[in-house]
Amino acid sequence: MSPLVQNDVTVGSAPRAAKPIDPVFRQIRDLVYNVSGIYQLEEKIHLLAEACIRRMKDLGVSTPRDYWDRLTADSGREGELRSLLNEITIGETCLFRSQPQLDALRKVILPEFLGQETKQMSKRLRLWSAGCSTGEEAYTLAMSMLEESGELLKGWQVEIVATDLNDRSIETAQAGTYGDYALRNTSEVFKRKYFVPADGKQLQVRPEVKRLVTFSRLNLKDDSEISSMTGVDVIFCCNVLIYFDGPSKSRVVEHFFNNLNFGGYFFLGMSESLFRLNDEFHLVHFPGTVGYWKPSPKRGKP
Amino acid sequence: MSASLNSSIRDRVARIKITPAIPAVLFPLLRLFDVPAEQADMDEIVRLVSYDNAIAAQCLRVAGSPLFGLTRPPQSISSAVVSLGLNRVKSIVVTCCMGQAFPAKRWALPPVVFWRHSLGCAMVCRRFSEKLANADGEKAYVAGLLHDVGFLVNCIAFPDQFAAALKRATKEQIPLDEAERATMGFTHCQTGEILAQQWGLADEIVEVVAHHHDAEYTGKAQALVGIVHLSDLLCRMRGLGYGYYERRKVDMIHDAAWAALAKEHRELDGIDLMRFTFELDEALEDIRNLVSLAFGTGQSEV
Numbered sequence: 001m002s003p004l005v006q007n008d009v010t011v012g013s014a015p016r017a018a019k020p021i022d023p024v025f026r027q028i029r030d031l032v033y034n035v036s037g038i039y040q041l042e043e044k045i046h047l048l049a050e051a052c053i054r055r056m057k058d059l060g061v062s063t064p065r066d067y068w069d070r071l072t073a074d075s076g077r078e079g080e081l082r083s084l085l086n087e088i089t090i091g092e093t094c095l096f097r098s099q100p101q102l103d104a105l106r107k108v109i110l111p112e113f114l115g116q117e118t119k120q121m122s123k124r125l126r127l128w129s130a131g132c133s134t135g136e137e138a139y140t141l142a143m144s145m146l147e148e149s150g151e152l153l154k155g156w157q158v159e160i161v162a163t164d165l166n167d168r169s170i171e172t173a174q175a176g177t178y179g180d181y182a183l184r185n186t187s188e189v190f191k192r193k194y195f196v197p198a199d200g201k202q203l204q205v206r207p208e209v210k211r212l213v214t215f216s217r218l219n220l221k222d223d224s225e226i227s228s229m230t231g232v233d234v235i236f237c238c239n240v241l242i243y244f245d246g247p248s249k250s251r252v253v254e255h256f257f258n259n260l261n262f263g264g265y266f267f268l269g270m271s272e273s274l275f276r277l278n279d280e281f282h283l284v285h286f287p288g289t290v291g292y293w294k295p296s297p298k299r300g301k302p
Numbered sequence: 303m304s305a306s307l308n309s310s311i312r313d314r315v316a317r318i319k320i321t322p323a324i325p326a327v328l329f330p331l332l333r334l335f336d337v338p339a340e341q342a343d344m345d346e347i348v349r350l351v352s353y354d355n356a357i358a359a360q361c362l363r364v365a366g367s368p369l370f371g372l373t374r375p376p377q378s379i380s381s382a383v384v385s386l387g388l389n390r391v392k393s394i395v396v397t398c399c400m401g402q403a404f405p406a407k408r409w410a411l412p413p414v415v416f417w418r419h420s421l422g423c424a425m426v427c428r429r430f431s432e433k434l435a436n437a438d439g440e441k442a443y444v445a446g447l448l449h450d451v452g453f454l455v456n457c458i459a460f461p462d463q464f465a466a467a468l469k470r471a472t473k474e475q476i477p478l479d480e481a482e483r484a485t486m487g488f489t490h491c492q493t494g495e496i497l498a499q500q501w502g503l504a505d506e507i508v509e510v511v512a513h514h515h516d517a518e519y520t521g522k523a524q525a526l527v528g529i530v531h532l533s534d535l536l537c538r539m540r541g542l543g544y545g546y547y548e549r550r551k552v553d554m555i556h557d558a559a560w561a562a563l564a565k566e567h568r569e570l571d572g573i574d575l576m577r578f579t580f581e582l583d584e585a586l587e588d589i590r591n592l593v594s595l596a597f598g599t600g601q602s603e604v
Binding site: 286 | 475535536538539540541543547548549550551552553554555556574575576577579580583584587
C-alpha cells in the first residue's frame, strides 16, 4: 500500500534500507511498471529486490544482471515476469487494505451519487469486486456500506457482486473466515461489530455482512461473461490486470467502461496505473488515492 | 471586497514585520529573478548570501538534499553555484530565507505542515515544468514556494479570523479559500497579493500568489499560474495539504488550467500523471527532511 494517508499529520514512510540497491533493481522496477502498470515506490524497492532474490534462488541465477536477462530474454520472459509479480503481490490481501479508497467511496462518491436525480429515484447501489480472490475486499466494502446504512444509504438497496476465476478462492470467500494476518488492518470495533468467533483464533463475518455480497465465478477474459455485468456503480479491480498482457488488459478496461453506469468509478490497486490503456475514463484524484471516472455523455469528452 | 475593507486590509498587511536580517538577502535575490542567469552578478549573490552566516550554513545543508541534485552538502556557496547552477542556488537561498522570515508564532497550523505544503508544491512545480519545453524550472519552484505567502499574512495580520476559517475548512472538509471567503470575506490570495506587491516581487509571481486558485485565469502569467494551480491541487490530494481531509475529487487533466497549458505545450499529452503522482509519493520523505533542514528543528513537529 502507498505510504500516503489522507492527511499530513499521519504521513509516514518506512526508513530507507541502509544498503545501497543494485541499480539493476531499478531497471527491473521500470520494466515491471511498463509491462504490468504496477509501481514499486523507491522506499519499497528493497521489497522488490527481495522478491527478485527469492526468484533468483529458485532459478539458480547468481546476479541481478543475469536475472534481468531472464526477465527480458525472448524465451520464458512472460512466465518469469508472472512469477515475479506473484512474489511482489504475495500476502498483500487483507481486509481494509486501501483506506483512502474506502474514504473516497464514503466521503466523496456516495454524496455525489446521492445528489444525482437518477440515483435518487432508483436508490440502488451496485459495487463489483472484480478478481475478488478470497473475499477480503468484498466484505470490506459490505462493512463500509453497512456503516452508511443508517445515514447516507438509508432506504437504499446495496448489492456487492464479487467474482473470481478460481473456484477454490470463491469457496473460501463464501466461508468468510479469516485469521490474524488478513485482519491486521481491521479495527477492534469492526471485529466486534461484524464478526463472530470461528475455529481456532479465526473470525467469521456475520450473516448480515454476507447477505450483501454475492460471489460467483467469472472469467474477465471471456467477452460474453464480462459483458453480462451491467448497471455497476463502482468497480474495484486490484492487482488483477497486472497479470494480463496489453491487449487483454485494454479489452477488460473497455468492458469495465461499458459495465459502469454513467458517473461510475473504477479503482485499481494502490500501486497500479492505467496509462495509455483507455482514454474514455477520466483519471481523478481523491485524497491519498486515484480512481477512474466514467463521465456522463452530456459532459462528454473535451 | 469593498473599498474600505480593502484599505484596512492593506494597512494591516503593511504593518507585517519579518525578521529584520532577512530582507538584506531575500529582496535583492527576488528582484534578481527576472535577470537571465548569464547577466546576474554571481559575486553579488555569493556576497549577499554569505552576509548572514546562519543562512549560508543552512543553504549548504539544504543544497545537500537529494531534491536539489547533490548527494552531500557543498563546501561553499560558490562551489554550490558551480555544481548546481546559479538559478538553483537562488531557489535554495529563497527557501532558507522564507523559513527564517516568519517567526513561528501565532500560526494557525503547525509550521511544518505549512512548509511541507509550500516546499512540496515548489518541488512539484519544478518537476512539472521540467516536463514542458522551454519552461523555467527554478522560476516555477520559487512560484510554488511563495504561492501561499498569503497564508502567512493571514496568520500574522488576521490571526483569529483566519484560525476560524481554517477550523471551518477542517470541520467541513472544504477547500481553504472557500472557507476564508465564507468566514472572512477575503482569501489568502488577496492578502498575499498585497504583500507580494509590497515586497516588489516579479509580476509573474504576484499573479501566481493572487490567482493560483483560479483555474480559469487567463492573464499574462497564464502558464506559470496554471502550473502552480495544478501542482497545488496534486499536493493537497497526496498528503501535502493543510493537514485535513479535503472531501473532493480533482480531475487535473480536464481542469481549465491543464487545457490552457496543453494548448501551448503539446508534450503535456505524453505525461503519465499516475507515474508523476507515484514520484511525488517517493519524494515525500525527502521533502520532510528538507523542511527540517530549511525551516529549522525548533518548530514543533506534529
